[in-house]
Amino acid sequence: MAQGKDFTLRIITPERVFYEGVVEMxxxxxxxxxxxxxxxxxxxxxxxxxxxxxxxxxxxxxWAALHSGFAEILPDGITILAEVVxxxxxxxxxxxxxxxxxxxxxxxxxxxxxxxxxxxxxxxxAIARIEVLD
Amino acid sequence: xxxxRDIKRRRGSIQSTQQITKAMKLVSTVKLQRARSSAEKTKSxxxxxxxxxxxxxxxxxxxxxxxxHGRTSERKAVVAITSNRGLAGGYNSNVVKLVTKHEGWxxxxxxxxxxxxxxxxxxARNGYEIAEDLSYLAESPTYADAMHLSDKLLREFCDGKxxxxxxxxxxxxxxxxxxxILLKLLPVEKMEQEGPVAMAPMxxxxxxxxxxxxxxxxxxxxxxxxxxxxxxxxxxxxxxxxMDNATSNAEDMINNLxxxxxxxxxxxxxxxxxxxxxxxxxxx
Numbered sequence: 001m002a003q004g005k006d007f008t009l010r011i012i013t014p015e016r017v018f019y020e021g022v023v024e025m026x027x028x029x030x031x032x033x034x035x036x037x038x039x040x041x042x043x044x045x046x047x048x049x050x051x052x053x054x055x056x057x058x059x060x061x062x063w064a065a066l067h068s069g070f071a072e073i074l075p076d077g078i079t080i081l082a083e084v085v086x087x088x089x090x091x092x093x094x095x096x097x098x099x100x101x102x103x104x105x106x107x108x109x110x111x112x113x114x115x116x117x118x119x120x121x122x123x124x125x126a127i128a129r130i131e132v133l134d
Numbered sequence: 135x136x137x138x139r140d141i142k143r144r145r146g147s148i149q150s151t152q153q154i155t156k157a158m159k160l161v162s163t164v165k166l167q168r169a170r171s172s173a174e175k176t177k178s179x180x181x182x183x184x185x186x187x188x189x190x191x192x193x194x195x196x197x198x199x200x201x202x203h204g205r206t207s208e209r210k211a212v213v214a215i216t217s218n219r220g221l222a223g224g225y226n227s228n229v230v231k232l233v234t235k236h237e238g239w240x241x242x243x244x245x246x247x248x249x250x251x252x253x254x255x256x257x258a259r260n261g262y263e264i265a266e267d268l269s270y271l272a273e274s275p276t277y278a279d280a281m282h283l284s285d286k287l288l289r290e291f292c293d294g295k296x297x298x299x300x301x302x303x304x305x306x307x308x309x310x311x312x313x314x315i316l317l318k319l320l321p322v323e324k325m326e327q328e329g330p331v332a333m334a335p336m337x338x339x340x341x342x343x344x345x346x347x348x349x350x351x352x353x354x355x356x357x358x359x360x361x362x363x364x365x366x367x368x369x370x371x372x373x374x375x376x377m378d379n380a381t382s383n384a385e386d387m388i389n390n391l392x393x394x395x396x397x398x399x400x401x402x403x404x405x406x407x408x409x410x411x412x413x414x415x416x417x418x
C-alpha cells in the first residue's frame with residue numbers, strides 16, 4: 001500500500017476546479033455499481049453514474065451529488081472529470097423532490113414517445129441529490 | 135480650402151466618434167478579462183478529456199464504432215461560432231470564410247448550425263442552408279447548452295442524416311492573436327501518437343466499445359463548450375483591437391483637422407490684415 005504517501009483527489013468540471021485535496025478514501029457510483037477507492041488502487045478508468053460522492057478526508061467526511069463523467073484512478077490519486085457535481089448547499093431540495101416526482105410519474109405512465117432513458121436519468125439525478133441532503 | 139466652420143464641425147463629429155470607440159474599447163477589455171479567466175478555468179478539463187480520449191483511441195485500435203468511421207452521407211454539419219455584434223474587425227468574416235473558401239466543399243452538402251447572428255446572416259446571404267439558429271448561445275453559454283447541442287448533432291449523425299461534423303471557431307492564442315480554426319469533430323480521427331501516453335492504462339470494467347460510446351459524446355460536448363469559450367474571448371479581443379485602432383485613427387484625423395483648422399484661421403487673419411492695410415493705404 002502507498003502508506004505515508006499522499007492520496008490526492010481532484011474533481012474538475014468544465015466551469016471550475018470543484019475539489020482538490022488529500023483524502024483517505026473516495027466512494028462513488030459507476031456503471032458497475034458503487035465503489036470505494038483506497039490509496040494504492042490499481043490504475044483504472046471508470047465511467048460514472050449519478051450517485052453520492054463521499055470524500056473521506058483525514059478529519060471529516062464530505063458529500064456531494066455527482067451526476068456524470070468519468071474517473072481516472074491511479075495508485076496515488078484520483079482525477080474525476082465530472083460534467084455535473086454539486087455540494088449539498090448548492091442543491092434546492094424542493095426542486096429535486098419535484099423533479100423526482102415528475103420523473104417517477106413519467107416512468108409510470110409510460111407516455112407515448114417519451115424518452116425513457118432520459119426520464120430514468122432524471123430520476124437517478126434527483127435521487128442522488130436527495131440522498132446527499134439526507 | 136474648406137471653410138473654418140466645416141473643419142470645426144468635422145472635427146467635432148470625429149471627436150464624438152472617438153469617445154464612443156474609446157468607451158467600447160474599455161468595455162471589451164473588461165469583458166475580455168472575464169472571458170479569458172473563464173476560458174482558462176475550463177482548460178484543465180479539456181486537457182484531461184483530450185488526453186483520455188487520445189489514450190483510449192491509441193490503445194483500442196480498430197473497433198467498429200460509428201464514431202470512428204465515416205458514414206455514407208455526404209452532408210456536412212458545420213457549427214459556426216461567430217458573434218451577435220459587429221465592430222470586431224475581421225472576427226466574424228474570418229470564420230465565415232473558413233467555410234465559404236473551403237476547397238472541395240459543395241454548398242449543397244453543407245448545413246450550418248449558426249451560433250451568432252452575424253455568421254447566420256452571412257451564411258444565409260451566401261445561400262447556405264441554416265439548420266438551426268442558436269445565436270443566443272453566443273453571449274453566455276453554459277455547459278448544459280453545449281450538451282444539448284452535442285446531443286442533437288450526435289442523433290443526426292447516428293441516424294445517418296449527416297456524415298461529418300465540423301466546428302468553425304476562433305482559437306484564442308493571446309490578447310492580440312486569434313486564429314480561425316475548422317475542427318473536425320466526427321468521425322474522430324486517429325490522433326498521431328506523440329511519444330508515450332502519460333495516462334493510466336485504460337482498465338475499464340466495461341468493454342472498450344462501450345466506453346467509447348459513453349466518452350465520445352462527452353468529448354464532443356467538451357470541444358463545443360471549449361470552442362464557445364475560446365470564441366467569446368477571441369471576439370472581445372478582436373473588438374478591443376479594432377476599437378483601439380479606431381481610436382488611434384480618430385486621434386490622427388483630429389490632429390490633421392486641428393492643423394488644417396489653425397492654418398485656415400491664420401490664413402483668414404492674414405487676409406483680413408492685408409485688406410485693412412490696403413484700405414488704410416488707399417485712404418492715406
